[in-house]
Amino acid sequence: MRPSSGRTFLSTDQTRTSTALSAANRTVALSTGAKITDYQPAQAYDITPKLRHSDEAVREAALLVFLDPLPESCSLLRDLSTREWRHLLRWLDISGLALYLFDRIIELQIADWLPQRTFERLKQNFLDNTRRTGSMIAESVAIQRDFQAAKVSYANLKGLSYWPCSVPKPELRSQFDLDFLIAESSAPAAREILERRGYRLHAVSGKTWEFKLNENPGISLKNLYRDTPSRSVELHLESQNAARPLLERLECRELHGIHMPVLSPVDLFLGQGLHAYKHVCSEFFRVAHLLEFRWHILARRDDVRFWDELRSTAQNNQRARLGLGVVILLITEVLGDFAPEALTKWTVQTLPPAARLWVTTYGRRAVLGSFPGSKLYLLLQRELESAGVPAKRTLREALLPSRLPPPVVRALPNENLPVRLRRYGVQLHFFFSRLRFHFVEGIRYAWESRHWQQQIDRITR
Numbered sequence: 001m002r003p004s005s006g007r008t009f010l011s012t013d014q015t016r017t018s019t020a021l022s023a024a025n026r027t028v029a030l031s032t033g034a035k036i037t038d039y040q041p042a043q044a045y046d047i048t049p050k051l052r053h054s055d056e057a058v059r060e061a062a063l064l065v066f067l068d069p070l071p072e073s074c075s076l077l078r079d080l081s082t083r084e085w086r087h088l089l090r091w092l093d094i095s096g097l098a099l100y101l102f103d104r105i106i107e108l109q110i111a112d113w114l115p116q117r118t119f120e121r122l123k124q125n126f127l128d129n130t131r132r133t134g135s136m137i138a139e140s141v142a143i144q145r146d147f148q149a150a151k152v153s154y155a156n157l158k159g160l161s162y163w164p165c166s167v168p169k170p171e172l173r174s175q176f177d178l179d180f181l182i183a184e185s186s187a188p189a190a191r192e193i194l195e196r197r198g199y200r201l202h203a204v205s206g207k208t209w210e211f212k213l214n215e216n217p218g219i220s221l222k223n224l225y226r227d228t229p230s231r232s233v234e235l236h237l238e239s240q241n242a243a244r245p246l247l248e249r250l251e252c253r254e255l256h257g258i259h260m261p262v263l264s265p266v267d268l269f270l271g272q273g274l275h276a277y278k279h280v281c282s283e284f285f286r287v288a289h290l291l292e293f294r295w296h297i298l299a300r301r302d303d304v305r306f307w308d309e310l311r312s313t314a315q316n317n318q319r320a321r322l323g324l325g326v327v328i329l330l331i332t333e334v335l336g337d338f339a340p341e342a343l344t345k346w347t348v349q350t351l352p353p354a355a356r357l358w359v360t361t362y363g364r365r366a367v368l369g370s371f372p373g374s375k376l377y378l379l380l381q382r383e384l385e386s387a388g389v390p391a392k393r394t395l396r397e398a399l400l401p402s403r404l405p406p407p408v409v410r411a412l413p414n415e416n417l418p419v420r421l422r423r424y425g426v427q428l429h430f431f432f433s434r435l436r437f438h439f440v441e442g443i444r445y446a447w448e449s450r451h452w453q454q455q456i457d458r459i460t461r
Helices: 012-023 055-064 072-079 082-095 098-107 116-149 184-196 265-280 288-299 304-314 318-335 353-368 377-386 395-399 417-460
Strands: 154-157 178-183 200-205 208-213 231-238 250-255 258-263
Touching (some): 055 353, 082 116, 116 231, 184 200, 304 318, 353 377, 353 417, 377 395
Parallel strands (some): 178 231
Antiparallel strands (some): 200 208, 250 258
16 A cells, blocks of 8 residues: 655554553453453643644544554654543544544554543443444344344345454444345335334435434433443335345345345445445545445455456446545545555546545545534535536535424423423524534535636636
8 A cells, every 4th residue: 555645654663662661561452352451651641731733633643543554643643632632532433433543552552642531531432332332233133033034135234244344343333223225025024023122213214214212312422332222223225126136136144143144245345435425425424434445445455356346337337436436535635545446447537627626625624524514515516416426415405405404303202391301402402503504604615616616617728
């Protein structure tokens, strides 16, 4: 893998030497069920004033930790104050990167870069998420046993199906729901099974049915990794008239004592790439989607037969070709070259100049930005529409929504007054936060749109 230009890299030996004295005999094992030993980092107390680093620089340093060898710029992390780490952790939590970063820091033996409080916080998050992941796997297995007993035609989506190519350890991944692809004819049976288990239909969007169990009004970052009774399941219905039915090309994996049907390798890769593309073309996306897709590409890097099959399957699909190209180019913009030419030749290299310009102009800002994001993705969406990739919503609908936001939490049967007031409060807060977002980001989009058009005019002359 070739690093992007202008970056200096430390060798693995240099990295290990710099941490050997402080990290010796203090290894943290991050496999499921392993014990995590106590660790006393050198930077235990934050008693000296620290220079304030820009959010973008700090987030980029955290993201570059996943490169090998470790870029020298990552050493910025060892100079962060406890307060700066706390600010960074919020972004890492929302982006789905916190536990991946923790695992990587332990692997590189640079845990002494973390303040003690930060280390302990991440360690507890890992332990909590390990329990949570185990609980979600058990729920998934139970649902699938019922599906199989009822002869439901289904496949696992995302989640466990990403292991091991995209997700090295399931307990490091932030997962909030269980996803299944269901044959349209099996949808009534699948719904009945979920309702017998206590789920209730929460929302229907197109061919996606969302079910909730023990629904809570919102989730705080404090409880992000904890195993709570709340569960969510999404059923994605496959039409009986699908031109290329995915459920006809499944493979089975034996996991956790059950044969789990998952998508074929090519369909799994395409689904993951287009899922990442869908989120790139949105206001805010979890950067973990990009990192996981990068791992998937690296895992397949030398599999010539796989890339040939992928190309024959997807190169004539305009959305797949350009969507994959945008995602791969965006990852490359931030983390350097990594994808094989067998993939980039018919994806990245065929992108319209305007799409490439968007990635180089706004890509880094999109990846390293703060929640709730921005509307600058609409500039990319506009250019891809002219290249034959239709958008989910029109520009007007995205800038000026004509409907109120959906309920964050729906009314529960026989709910008492305190619960109802809490639910109203959550919805009211959500409404005003979205109103402010649309106002501020609408103005920013209008301002940037003028400059963007000037750039487009220059490259099209």
